[in-house]
Amino acid sequence: MHLILFLIFAAFCLAGAANLLLQSHPINSALSLIVVMTSLAVLYLLLGAEFLAAAQIIVYAGAIMVLFVFVVMLLNAGREDRTRGSRAARAVGLPAVVAILAVLATIILRAQGLGGVALSQGITTTEELSRVLFSELLLPFEVTSVLILIAILGAVALARNDGERPAAK
Amino acid sequence: MNFSSLLQQEVPVAWYLLLSAILFSLGVVGFLIKRNLITVFMSIELMLNAVNLSFVTFAHQWLHCDPLLSQACMLAQPHAVRGQIFVFFVMVVAAAEAAVGLAIIIAVFRTRATLAVDRIDLMKL
């Protein structure tokens, strides 16, 4: 059953990612990405990370992607034009990606002693997670809260409309 | 087949990692191919998610390995949950990054009136 679940939701991930690439309207791409994220949440659950699965849905799919959709609608982004902007992107970039994927795949498939994932292996509880998070890693946790504060300030400062100043041409 | 044997079925860790690698590559391809600024940004989010998946996979692996079988497992097991905590942090940072990045995109759109990546190629806004 684990296998079936894995295959289904891995397929969803890949389909969503492929669709993201193939769609020309950004709103479609955003919705495909939401599909990917939700599938990933299920995969996290299969891997025993219940808190992360929830966080993925709540934060990623529920907040970040919603923000993306908001911005797409705010800016009224339309379909992409078929412009040929950069030859290097295709000529250099795509082979590079192929090379990266090849190297990673080779290493992954050749690795020894990786073991397997089974549903019976249990779930890492939120309590275990938070025990480590709030004792050993308390400082990074606090720092990230400062980071979020800075991000809020930055976003507000960058995106606000300066009163009478009309939008630049 | 009964429920317990179904539960015992194993999916090799390598498959999860492979999925993660493929998602990452798709993210890079999206970054290279897409012409809309927001879509490019979304590809970046895809890359981040792929990496998150590999972190969680490894966390699981080290949490459920047999410490008596290998030295590495014995050393790693106490800290394996950090893989998941790292994902947590990645999510936080991705959220912050998305907020600020989208604010920048809005600011760029205000002055350039275009979201085409190829047309935003001057440092001067």
Added chain:
Amino acid sequence: MNAPLHLLLIPLFPFAGFLLNGILGSRLPRWLVTTVALVAPLCSFALVLNAARGFMGFASPVAAGPYIETCPYPWISVGTLHVAFSFVLDQLSLVMLLVVTGVGFLIHIYSVGYMRDDPGYARFFSYLNLFLFFMTTLVLAGNVLLMFVGWEGVGLASYLLIGFWFQKQTAADAGKKAFIVNRIGDFGFLIGIFLLLANFGTLTFSEIAAKLAVNPAWQGGILTTTALCLLVGATGKSAQLPLYIWLPDAMEGPTPVSALIHAATMVTAGVYMIARTHVLFDHSPFALGVVATVGAATAIFAATIGLVQNDIKRVLAYSTISQLGYMFLGCGVAAYSAAIFHLVTHAFFKALLFLAAGSVIHSMGGEQDLRRMGGLWNKIPITFWTMTAGVFAIAGFWPFAAFYSKDAILFAAFQQGTNGQILWFVGLVTALLTSFYMFRLWYLAFLGKQRSHDAHLHESPWSMLGPLVILAILSVCGGWIGIERFGRFLAPSVGARQAESTIPHLELYLSGAAVAVALLGWFIAYLLYQQKPQRAAQLATALPGSYKLLANKYYVDEFYDAIIVRPLRVFSKYVLGWVVDGAILGGAAWLLAGVATFAGAILQRWQSGNLRSYAAWLAAGAAAVLLFALVPWGTVWPHSVELIQKVAGH
């Protein structure tokens, strides 16, 4: 000599004067500049006199040895080469120092009056003191390298002083010419130093002399080459053929400079150097012959040019070259003490002549052309009488100074076999010419009708006349010491005089001949310039060819210009200028810049601002890093080779 003689201070006093006047001179009041300028050579002179006192006590040649003073700081100490700052005082350097500091001091006093109205007053004295510093270093040097330092230094001082009025183009050119021609001679000197070092392993005079003394069999060969190289240096500094061309042009400098440097002291450095290294020359008869020939040839050559010059200082310049030829002749016949004797007397009367000429020029308000002078004898009497003493001295009349010294040289030359007699004859003819042109100068400048109608004629101040009188007295009685006593005194440093000739009273006959030709020269000058003054001009128009040849100095300068200067200019301009500088160096720079610009232009296209392009290159870089780090290249390569072979084998 038990008390220390402080030889080191002899050069250092003038050097201090140079520094003081050079750096602060323009800001000090004039009386202070004068005091500093005069005190420095006076202190040196006092030290020299003190040293002389020590030497004079030892009359016998055996007891007195050279006094060596070495500065404790080592100069060069590399491998087997050890050169120190060592100063040596022996009879030869003592005599030279007396001349340098004594006459130098007198000329300093003279300059106070001569340069009184010159804006560069302090600069002049600082240069004079600098010259004294280098000259005393040259004289006192105990090794060839230190002497070379002084050698170069006096060349520098000469350049500075010749071009003292540097705003005048001719003066600046003359300074350059002097320095460059000296440089050519110095090149020979340097080769000589290298040869000395290679063959003797040491540069100290006493050590070289010792090595040569214990090996009397070493003759000719490499010693001749070394001696000839040193001779090249001496011809440059002492203005002999073929490097004499700078001395007449050097008359562009102020007259005291001509007197000090180009008459009494610097130009005699070549003679001094040959006397210093006489042991080397003694071992090479061929080199000695060359020295004598060069000297005699120069003497007569310069004398012929001096016959028709119209500038009073030019006449004296060629006279100096001629007299230096005499000194070289003396060295060439191994009569070193005679040559030095003539050096001393020449210093007296030539300095006197130059200073008196300067006084004449000063009185005439700057006029230097003989054709515009005349009838000055009662207007500037003291100048006239002192100059007369000088003229009689140089002509070689008894009992004036040059009579004794010139005689000694000619006597020694006569005794050297047939070649010697030829040289003696040349010397005799030169004496005739010398007497003629000096009396020509005397008649044209002082006697006859007054050709200038300048009412400004006045006698010079006593600061100028005082040294004239002292030098005149020295010119008269300077030779009375006699060559025998002088030669005995110098023997420890330059070797003993040769034995007397077998023919009795030979010396008397030769002296008589010399005086006779001197009288003959006077008489001819009287005929041409005093009795009927037009005779000279008629003679010149009667022999236009030879007159022009002599008046244009045998066109030597033009010759050098054609075969050396012009090709050098062409070479510099076209080969070095266009090819090397333009094509090669400029081309290399252009190439470098071009490569950089070109590479920049290519690389610039990378910075497109295009986000996707950047991303692509990022991905490529990441791929490269991954490939490099994660692929085990050591095992991949053989595998891929096998793979290729397998694939190819199918």
